[in-house]
Amino acid sequence: MTYSHLTTAELTTIVNFFTQGTKAYKVAQMLKRSIETIYRVYRYLKTGATIVDYQQQYISNKKRCGRKLAQLPQDEVVYINEMVAQGWTPDTIIGRGDRSISCNRRTLYRMFKRGQFGHLEGDTVQGKHHQGAVMTLVEHLSKVEIVLNVHAKKAENINRHLSEWLSKFPRHFFKSITFDNGKEFAGWREIANQFDIHTYFAEVGAPNQRGLNENNNGLLRRDGLTKDRDLRNLPDELVNQLMSKRNRIPRKSLDYRTPYEVFMEHITEDQRQLFF
Numbered sequence: 418m419t420y421s422h423l424t425t426a427e428l429t430t431i432v433n434f435f436t437q438g439t440k441a442y443k444v445a446q447m448l449k450r451s452i453e454t455i456y457r458v459y460r461y462l463k464t465g466a467t468i469v470d471y472q473q474q475y476i477s478n479k480k481r482c483g484r485k486l487a488q489l490p491q492d493e494v495v496y497i498n499e500m501v502a503q504g505w506t507p508d509t510i511i512g513r514g515d516r517s518i519s520c521n522r523r524t525l526y527r528m529f530k531r532g533q534f535g536h537l538e539g540d541t542v543q544g545k546h547h548q549g550a551v552m553t554l555v556e557h558l559s560k561v562e563i564v565l566n567v568h569a570k571k572a573e574n575i576n577r578h579l580s581e582w583l584s585k586f587p588r589h590f591f592k593s594i595t596f597d598n599g600k601e602f603a604g605w606r607e608i609a610n611q612f613d614i615h616t617y618f619a620e621v622g623a624p625n626q627r628g629l630n631e632n633n634n635g636l637l638r639r640d641g642l643t644k645d646r647d648l649r650n651l652p653d654e655l656v657n658q659l660m661s662k663r664n665r666i667p668r669k670s671l672d673y674r675t676p677y678e679v680f681m682e683h684i685t686e687d688q689r690q691l692f693f
Contacts, residue, residue, distance in 0.1 A: 431458045432468045534558045534683050535592040538630035549648030555630045559679035562633045564660040576604040
């Protein structure tokens, strides 16, 4: 859960209640805040400090919050870029063992995907009471979204529809797929062997490793694939319309181009009719 910092209005309210002798737990209920959050301010004020002192310390602490940026040594960055240019994957770079890397496998994989076309993130969107599902894929560079109407959240359905879609593209057109940790992707070896594509799984409890995919799933929910809808008999026409709509919206991150336009830069004229 993301923590929302105290606002100036909230701090002023807390000070007013403190001077009136109001219990901290009652203030927490009124402001809908954690009791410990209010007690922290109360304890500071009991030392004789003013709200101005607290605010200055608060701003200073706030600037230090959040994850600090990690930076690899320049020689390691050069080495990794050289290996990627030669076609090495994160697993093989670490597995070589000829040089130590200052980051873990997950960080290296993020560097590997950045700026490269052909890396997919995959998940499923389920219907009411887990009845029916669609499979979603998103390409990391172009942000283009693929929605496959698999009807049921089963491994055989996932593999059949995914195999049919991947068969439309040349071998090695897509370099990797990062799946969610669902049992519907239990047949990943079949896909990996059939299309010679690197397969990864996000860590348990870490959907941020497929953040683009998760964000697009939320957009599909708002577009009509709500949690209270039965997706077992979802029309293919509706799925295609939702996919087309999302891929034709300009994105600021793509210099106000659409995902469709960026994706089309990487495929031939003959393949264009196969995708949309």
